Amino acid sequence: MKQEPIFDVAQLAHFEIYSPKIEESVKFFTDILGMTEVAREGKSVYLRAYEDIYHNSLKITENSEAGIGHMALRARSPQALERRVKVLEEMGAGIGWVDGDVGHGPAYQFEAPDGHIMEIFWEVEYYEAPESEKTALLNRPQKRPGRGVPVRRIDHVNILASDTNKTVEFLEEALGFRVNERILADDNTDIAAWTSVSNLAHDIAIMGDMMGGKGRLHHICYWYGYAQNLSDVSDLLLDNGYEIEEGPLKHGVSQAQCMYVREPGGNRVELFGDAGYLIFDPDWKTVEWKGEDLQKAVVWHGSELQPEFMKYGTPDIPDPAEAVSEEVGAEKTNV
Amino acid sequence: MKQEPIFDVAQLAHFEIYSPKIEESVKFFTDILGMTEVAREGKSVYLRAYEDIYHNSLKITENSEAGIGHMALRARSPQALERRVKVLEEMGAGIGWVDGDVGHGPAYQFEAPDGHIMEIFWEVEYYEAPESEKTALLNRPQKRPGRGVPVRRIDHVNILASDTNKTVEFLEEALGFRVNERILADDNTDIAAWTSVSNLAHDIAIMGDMMGGKGRLHHICYWYGYAQNLSDVSDLLLDNGYEIEEGPLKHGVSQAQCMYVREPGGNRVELFGDAGYLIFDPDWKTVEWKGEDLQKAVVWHGSELQPEFMKYGTPDIPDPAEAVSEEVGAEKTNV
Amino acid sequence: MKQEPIFDVAQLAHFEIYSPKIEESVKFFTDILGMTEVAREGKSVYLRAYEDIYHNSLKITENSEAGIGHMALRARSPQALERRVKVLEEMGAGIGWVDGDVGHGPAYQFEAPDGHIMEIFWEVEYYEAPESEKTALLNRPQKRPGRGVPVRRIDHVNILASDTNKTVEFLEEALGFRVNERILADDNTDIAAWTSVSNLAHDIAIMGDMMGGKGRLHHICYWYGYAQNLSDVSDLLLDNGYEIEEGPLKHGVSQAQCMYVREPGGNRVELFGDAGYLIFDPDWKTVEWKGEDLQKAVVWHGSELQPEFMKYGTPDIPDPAEAVSEEVGAEKTNV
């Protein structure tokens, strides 16, 4: 009888991004995506989507360059937290406990194989809307804002890793993530993987960093669940000087009807306008896309992605291929 | 050979409603429906939806009671305007020329048979968005606002008449309206009629006033074209203390996916969340609903309407039936 | 430290309904809801929605009256299955093992407190689409059918119980269901509860049987995730002689944009046209609706439900209240 899976992690609870233009970033998330600023502390601003249950899901920290600060997981119970910390310590991945942050209690920080900082915690602050923001819809923590086209909740994060497999195995073994879908190279090594601890098709996705970077962010994602809202927000984005990088389109992987935009700090943000497909099967066989199937994995409905989509991440780094070709070009010119 | 139809009226261009709570009414149309206040003059505020081509489509005038001020039609040409004025004068329906109003030039005012005031004009002011409101979508006169769930354009008006037939015939004969759909009583008299001069299923609808009133308004209507936006705005309405009277639902007549809400001044506002069906046939045979078909005319998808829906209009007047029964009750009690 | 929750049940995997008109029932599910008939055995027909991962999710068994045959849960692992069987046996709820059925292996059957038959199993047959039904969308087990407006997957079941609390407690204690939302009477007893083992707002809902029945079904539910598809299928239903009982509307509880129709055998079927809200919080505090909040729980957007909605279930039983009043009426007449 196979060993039982690990059920100790419940969800992706929040993430921190770095922004060199913090006020412009905040303006983007509040005015366009209708998020609510709930706190400021030090160099950080804390934001929430109106269906986020906890106090906040996005921390933006001022920094000289864009990128991901950390990703935070909520354990399923205090006991589950203890078990995971023990394993992380044994694996030598641990950084150590922090006292907590605005919106949550003590968190154990650790480093994923590519250098991404993660944390896991149990104690959390639920959002208590001020009287003016309370809704009669009791299963919703806050009124739908009348500003922008408001996203509903945090969805997932997609990170770039120099060695996809190592990060994926770490998430599986240390934390119990299930690998739901994979894009494979011809030699069967992972190019990308979509993993989750919930019924979502992905809580964390990992893609190979084509630029040879380490610890970079591909995108964070917020959820609408309704395709019309992608169209609605596209108008706001275009009319207010934001450029839509890709989409609306529908991926094969995860069946996401979605679009990608860069917030003013430079980080890519995905907006998810589909109900998505959910995975209830506890013994799910990883879906593997390769060879001729691969194109449909990337785009099911819509146009091919630009090469930039696979290269750009934060922090932004120069393309080594272009560096070489420029050098070659330079040499040529010298001759 | 049948006489050619009249093509002299192009569209319903704007309407004026009365409100005893004008600032609350303006707040409703701007904050919830995302309309833009474009002018104030005297006791009136002028508003526009972001896809309205002309300067404004809604004039709200302070008044002791709610109701419809006037409805305005744009002629198809200056010549067409002259022809219509001549006919209206000959019919004895004319009130006379007014100098114009904010957003349009000289208008000929006239009275429909039930006392509704209408006007027809040619010269119009196109909306010129300030620089900050211009959009790169050149066929749209203004950016989509980032406020509320913004309606796109004026759609139609629905009036109550003590004698439906008389008003319908007037619209047909004096102005060239086509009767697209009808609800008929068993004796084949009109209970309600949907008429238009455009490809829409209705620019003006007329329903029998069950309360015996004269010149009342049933509702004005703004258009989204997208059902999701009805769901989006429902959240805003409910969360901000506005009551949804009916819907979202889908009528058989006009195939409107829609909802009804009362603005703070008391007037009923319909929000239209469907592409609608359009009528291109120049020889359209009026669709007649009666007897057992009638229920589907009123509601195609969704629940039956409350009796209040057919009774309430603005200005609000007491139900003669209830007055009688109360009297009867009073007498009974006296005995 | 609180005891850890039970994670042994993964999902609602299928259900069996009884139909006195089995061929008409099958026609409804295949022609209108676009489901696929995958097997027949004895008096039963097995059907699947195109995104159901396993062989089938609906078993329709010929029977003299409508109702629910059984509901089946899939355990999270073989070990989890063993643990649950042990607990069920200890509680005296067990019926015993069955060899399995079309599409799954050995199942342990048991009886919930109101007499509803349930089963739990591990071994399952994944659907293998014939070549003509395979799709290039590798995370989907079958092509979207070109027939009807096809539902995507099984969603939940809603049962009626003479004592709601007893069934809810049984699901919590024996199987680890979380109570996500509740409607409470003024004395704080459950009128209805929405429970789940997954991130869904409900896998199984339980409502008090107002007719005093036992073991009855309120409805089964299939999922679209897209509101437009409710509108699409409404046309098919109405045009083909099926009556829509309620909706489209949006509940407060579960935020379901949905509609209800009765299949020809008499069982009520809900169609779910919303992305829904998902629950990731492992320590979710049950949302409690009562008193004045209650109306919004039942209908958030749309019209009030008809009383019939709360009374009708399968098998259909006479209304004891009406029986009494008829008797009273009869007596009166006799006098």
Next chain:
Amino acid sequence: MKQEPIFDVAQLAHFEIYSPKIEESVKFFTDILGMTEVAREGKSVYLRAYEDIYHNSLKITENSEAGIGHMALRARSPQALERRVKVLEEMGAGIGWVDGDVGHGPAYQFEAPDGHIMEIFWEVEYYEAPESEKTALLNRPQKRPGRGVPVRRIDHVNILASDTNKTVEFLEEALGFRVNERILADDNTDIAAWTSVSNLAHDIAIMGDMMGGKGRLHHICYWYGYAQNLSDVSDLLLDNGYEIEEGPLKHGVSQAQCMYVREPGGNRVELFGDAGYLIFDPDWKTVEWKGEDLQKAVVWHGSELQPEFMKYGTPDIPDPAEAVSEEVGAEKTNV
């Protein structure tokens, strides 16, 4: 005072396409787009969408190569027909009267400047659904089919012309088409124009033929009005071996949320999934897109179009540019 506009043409009523694979073409329109085959005569099959009012809107005629057979306009009245025929004769564009065709009476045929065959008629056959296809929705001529993802009605046609301006001027002067939008080259000559006689943003669009062809078809278009249906039909198209050429995307011009697919005969078909914006202004100023605005005209939301989109039309003809470069290449190789 400016001369009054011509109101003699009511609508685009139907079109005829040529197909070298007629049975496969019919299968595409009936199985995927849910259209109904209503007649066969000679080498032609006649089809209708379920909200088309007249007998048919699409005639597919067997032919050695794909392309457009003819486009048909319905006059606004018998008198309007007479007036237009007189003008067409005077302009020397006339071909002459034909007796009619399946679904309509006598039609006057004429040739547009680039060789496209058009006709105009008055007498028409309304669709009479057989009993099994009648719907209770009396303003709809036929039940929504339970097959494929059914399109609702004919929308527009887009033709390629060697000299855009000449065709546009012909439509304006001979038939009263209004030029709603234009894409202009730097020297202000038309690259493309969108013209209509109805409130639609286009009944007929004309684009410059980049391949130097004459009388070719860019695409015909059918209308859903709902974006979700584009997503629904995309699944059917991809799963059944049809390739989606472009989209779903949203054009700036016409604000169409749409997609393009080639039917098996080779003709491009657009599917329109948006409510669209409608033009009610009788004095509409043509929207002109050029220079830096042009990109937004082509794609408002979504990815850039492939160059093939502007080149491919039916009948398909070789790219003169490639012919030249191949020759050049050949010469080079020869050296």
